[in-house]
Amino acid sequence: MRIIFSFVLLLGIGLTVNARQKVYDFNSRCEQAYEAIMQLRLNAGKALLEAEKKENPDNLIPYFLDNYVDFFPLFFNEDAAEYSKRRGMRSVRLDKMEEGSPDSPYYLYTQAAIKFQWAMVKIKFNEKWDATWEIRKAYATLKENQRRFPDFMPNKLLLGAMQTVFGTIPEGYKWITNILGMKGSIKDGMGNVNAFIESNAPEAKLFREESYYYYCYLMLFIVNKPEDTWAFLQRKQLDTKNNYLFALMVANLSLNNQKAATGLKVLQEINDSAQFTDIQYYNYVMGLLKLTRLDSDAHVYLERFVNNFKGRFYLKECLQRLSWYYYLEGNQAAANKYRAMILERGGLDTDADKQALKEAQSGKWPNPFLLKVRLLSDGGYFSEALKLLLTRKAADFAELSDKLEYAYRLGRIYDESGLDDKAIAMYDVTVKVGRNRPEYYAARASLQMGYIYEKRNDKTKAIQCYQQCLDMKGHDYKNSLDQRAKAGLQRVNGT
Structure with missing residues (x-):
């Protein structure tokens, strides 16, 4: 018995000696x-x-x-x-x-x-x-x-x-x-x-x-502080040439903040090296950025993404943009081909993907003139967009949805150009005409007015506009616009 006890004791000591403590050494x-x-x-x-x-x-x-x-x-x-x-x-x-x-x-x-x-x-x-x-x-x-x-x-x-x-x-x-x-x-x-x-x-x-x-x-x-975001990026001087993640981030932020020229410059200046992991998201962002500038080779990147991406997110949106590219080029057969693919491929996880499917199911094509204005405006090419837009008047469009979009686009261009009073006037028209329609223009116009009034420190009107955006039902991009309006209310209320 003593021999067995001694053996167990020795074994226990041996285990204690050999059981080294694991560490978290960020050396x-x-x-x-x-x-x-x-x-x-x-x-x-x-x-x-x-x-x-x-x-x-x-x-x-x-x-x-x-x-x-x-x-x-x-x-x-x-x-x-x-x-x-x-x-x-x-x-x-x-x-x-x-x-x-x-x-x-x-x-x-x-x-x-x-x-x-x-x-x-x-x-x-x-x-x-x-x-x-x-x-x-x-x-x-x-x-x-x-x-x-x-x-x-x-x-x-x-x-x-x-x-x-x-x-x-x-x-x-x-x-x-x-x-x-x-x-x-x-x-x-x-x-x-x-x-x-x-x-x-x-x-x-x-x-x-x-x-x-x-x-x-x-x-x-x-938080919706684009100026602070870009000031931060300038201050930190992120290395977007040697850091692929930073390059993709800045390009995506550019795409979503009407700064396509910045995004394109960043993606074009990345050090071309095989050391970076292949990320298909690059082609998606590059294609969308180029399309806002109406570049003739935008489809190359969009098709590369569609052919090589194996996931669900952004795919319907990318196919929609491809259909728009060929539609504006006058190649209706290719436009129809990519629109048909929207019905079969990709998921509905983002508002943009949902809107792409809704448009494809409608069978209607956007007004080509207003589509060009939209793309230029989305890219931040405001002078080109305004010059093109002012060649027409709202009365020139037969469809109410096109008249509504005309007013909204004009408001957004004035807004982004710092002409706040003119922007508010066009946004107000957009809200009055479109608040009960399925297009997102009225809700986004209300949100943008909230931003302007928040910037002016007019809290009462800002809250009114954000709440008005939240109260509108059944329009495109509902989830993402509601989240931004909710964030606006929190900022104004200091919560």
Whole structure:
């Protein structure tokens, strides 16, 4: 018996000696790997991570960064076969992160970040309910980590991004966030994000470039401060030539902020290197940017995206733009071909995809004159758009929808040109005529008037316009316009 006891004791001692503690060591090699991954030089990043695993097998950070390597291609390219192959790594990596010490702030943070990234991926693969629960888990994990380690700055970055978005959930969907315990506001959320951006803590410096990505999207699409967003980009002087992710981000922000010339310049100046991972989203953004300038080769990029992209997001919109390209070129056969494909391909996850399907099902084509004006205006080529638009009058159009669009387009051009009073006059006409119609013009006109009055610090009229936008029903782009109006109300009310 004593022999058996002695053997068990020795075995236990041996196990204790050999059970080395796993660590979260964000050393210089891991920093280099993270930097390469965030530039979308994924193969270079993976090579560094494999070297670190071999040399320091107890370091958990390489396994955490592996999740970034999976995240970017899955999120951008939406390849279902790749998703099927990699999805099992979520639980493997979460288990791996639990091998570290619970006394480290990275213990819960790494788990929350992995859950958050997989939530974003699941949205792309139409697993919306699973994605919602994944976000809820990430949020709860971060809240606990914030309670335990209040000075750990990365908590504030992810929490702040979530709180900002949760604060703009439309009223009809508030019950979901309430049930799941996910609450937030623009004020609190951006307060946390800004605290991270301005922090000099080592961890804040480490994740600094990732924070720029969150900040810019939140500032432009949620907080609606485009001037501040572009001033931030100018101040930070992001390296868009050697950082593919930054280049795609700035190009996308340009596309959504009437700055097509900026977006095109950024994409055309990227260092042409095979070291960057192939991201089909590049062709989508480049094609749309070129189409706003009415470039003759816009279709090359749009067709490249349609032929090579394996996902659902943006596909119907891209096919719609291709049909518009050939329609304006006078090639009706090609225009019809791509319009027919809208009925069969892609998903309905974005308002733009929904609107593309609605137009295809209607059988109607846009007025070619107004379509050219729209594209030029969307790209920020306002002088060209205005010059073209003023060659006609509203009375020249037979259809009421075209008269309405004429007034709206004229208002948007005046608005973007800083002629606020003229813009308000045209927006007001658009709202009066179109508030009960299915086109989005009246709702967007009301939203834009809200922006003007908010800028003038006329809170009463701004609130009136934002609420008016929310009250309009059954129009195109309803979800995205409602979210912006809700964000406007929160800003004006200081919540």
